[in-house]
Amino acid sequence: MIGKLKGTVDEIGDDYCVVDVGGVGYVAYCPARTLSALEGEGTAVVLYIETYVREDMIRLYGFRTPLEREWFRLLQNNVPGVGAKVALAVLSTLSTAELANAIALKDVAMVARAPGVGKKVAERIVTELKNKAPAYAGEASGTIGLKQELGEGSAPAPVADAVSALANLGYSRDIAANAVAAALRNAGDGADAGTLIRLGLKELAP
Template identity: 70%
Template sequence: MIGKLKGSIDEIGEDHVTVDVHGVGYVAYCGARTLAAIGGAGEAVVLFIETVVREDMIRLYGFATAAERDWFRLLQTVQGVGAKVALAVVGTLPPGDLANAVALQDKAMVARAPGVGPKVAARIVAELKDRAPAFSGPGAEESFGLKRDIGGGTASAPVADAVSALTNLGYSRDQAATAVAAALKEAGEDAGSTALIRLGLKALSR
């Protein structure tokens, strides 16, 4: 199995890149974000690879980071999600945004990916809500847990009120949840909504 390619870009197509590694060209299928970030022909490139082997083909999928590859794998554990849909999602949402979408049960954010309808997006956020914390990044599990409570409607009243207040001020749900998570860490579990809003605004202004 191929896990990583390090070489130079030979050619970039609409949905793939050919990487020249010591004279051998490897075709790796990539999402839009990866293709936009890797540069042009002749430039050095490193891709993290997921090798998919089937009866009728062997296909390489390339990613700019190991985290994107991990999400690609995780997404395919969802019923009805294959490599094409998983690549579209990872190619549209960075790992952090995807983790937030799952935590907040924000199916609309996932549905931004081309070819991903509302039903598939809803299934993704629902089925991954208990498995995604490990993919939310180092040191982010505490924030993820709070966001999951917010998305699941089980957050405390002060937390829910603070998030609602910040979204009413024009911040996105993700921004509001991140700010309130930081505020809660600073103020403590018993903080009221007023303190959380104040500290949340302070965090958002940094």
């Protein structure tokens, strides 16, 4: 099984690229975000690969990071009706951080932005992955750093108080931290606990 390709970009198509590795060209189907990050033909590239082997074909899917590949697997293995095409569409539209936050905050509309992903599929993605999103959050803007600060006891008092308040309302600490991180982005670092709780609850509203 192929897990990674390191070589030179030989060709870039609408939904794939060809990577030359030692004179052998490998076709890898990729999310649009991955393709747009390529620097052009003849440039060096590293892709993390998910290999699908079937009776009639072998197909490679390529991603910029191992985390993107894990989300590709997660979407297909845990959400009924989601195959490679839909998973690629989601990862083409949303970064892993945006996807993790959308699931944690139950933002069905955000997930439904992906081409071919209607409201029902988006609802299934949010529902089936709601308990898995924190573990796959990656470098969600501000969220990972916030969780580290909370774990170390170094988070500002208003932030810690807001997370505790949301947790006391029944939300998991991970989801509470995601909501407060989103609230911080809107309110700024100087916001008090009351403001963060109010905005956090707004983020968590169905």
